[in-house]
Amino acid sequence: MSLLNVSNLDVEYQTKEGPIKAVSDVSFSIEENERFGLVGESGCGKSTIAKSILRLLPDNGSITGGEITLDGVDLVGMDEKALNEIRWAEISFISQSAMNALDPVYSIGHQIVEAIRTHEDTSEAAAKERAADLVEMVGLERARVDSYPHQLSGGMRQRAMIAMALALQPGLIIADEPTTALDVITQDHILEEIDTLLKTLGSSLFIITHDISVVAETCDKVGVMYGGELVETGPIEKVFVEPEHPYTLGLLNAFPTIEGGQEELITMPGQPPDLHDPPTGCRFYERCPYREPRCAEEAPPLTERGDGQRAACFVSEEEPIRDRYQDVVDKEEVWLKL
Template structure:
């Protein structure tokens, strides 16, 4: 059953140098209990997509067109007061960098309880009890809710941020690089925790990252973004084993294989484009080894490659030839 539908979303930033087309015609859906991974290089539009869904864009950012439906409600049509009532309660976000997202002079329990009191109209004592329950849910010692952020390790802070995101039983949680700055073992623990909570609570989960390697065991579907657009989308198996876009291919080759030859991974040469003046045609063509004249002149549409698998390339799968 469908929980979230994003239709032709365009989010632009109006700055002194011009208009940055940070998200340019993005569409996808998410079902209850499903996990979608948004992956791509820094600056490709992943976080802007998440902030658009939450309606948390900075003043210079604006949703130019498109619709975002949470169940049957069009979030883009709501007033600021109406969307504020739905945050935390229906949709919440785990922000990147728990170290900076928590208030350093407030006890962590108070920060969680504050959201519960505000959105669920309960007493402070009830909210404090809810905070303890959430600490248990994210596998933290409940007595630690009286601690301050500086008394928590990086992994514990991240778990506290997850507890805060779950405070009001939202239907959709967005994790913006929730494992940033954590070591590999703690990364695995956080991802396993999110996956378990997603399945137990039947909530929709969107995971944002620039690292395809961490999504394999967590996500049901993956959307690959480049320069403000989704260039390939499909099941995790499709993206890993049947990928059709050269950018997806290069991303997969950019991290080492544990059981493969011991050699340096291949970098993607060049840099992401300037989104004030994006390239003509396919936005990836200046960095693509397989680009032809049509790639420079004509922007490719999405081509179906199977059930739920689509890609935006004139020569899909050319690297397999």
């Protein structure tokens, strides 16, 4: 049994302009000790998936279909009391902005102590000692337990939030763009720390980012989202080496370091589909240089490609898309060369 199992998840937001299908029929799982990265452009539904798992969707958002289980226990129908018991203890959250997640009124240490004592019968002194250990583990001075969020730099606050997320050694940590707001060097340090801590605790990670190099560095498996759908998923060494979806290929070619730069840099101009009224066929059709007439008529299902890789593309089911890459990119004016 997987630690986290998401199957056929549908999520909608109600808006004045009508409902938005932010997530459509998304399925994936995360095993114990595994790191899963979810990538895709802004607005493709990544955070909505995280909020659905954590049951933190805003009032206008709702899960309209599918299942989410943690250790076999249903999260979708779970009541608030049970949810509060598993939050922090079994599943914790690192968000993009520590400023929103941390309470400005209390010191870092106080917030960690509260999190620990809500779930465990521990003395104030013991919890405070543990808070200081945690703060040290994420690379801050122990004395920082007494600091308030506004007394810390952005990087330090992010570290404090990681300390809090780890406080109860949860089996699953969800991190939504945990380093996006930081400079590259701090970003690298924090990712390294997350890596070391996960190894120490044996926790699993679900990390969301628009930066595939972050996934390449930290994860075992990846999911690629486009327009509310999961278009490709599988082990990193499969998906990033032999992508089966043109969108994944496009993402990879926009990041030459992973591929050693042997291919031309391309960008994928154009807009993702309108989620108020998504197209009938493949959602990537408008931006896909491999497109064929059938792609506009029918939506390609996510199919097995071997070794746990799955992709939703008619063309790559028949031939490896990389083989035709040069041809296609030269012929179709859809992707731009840099």
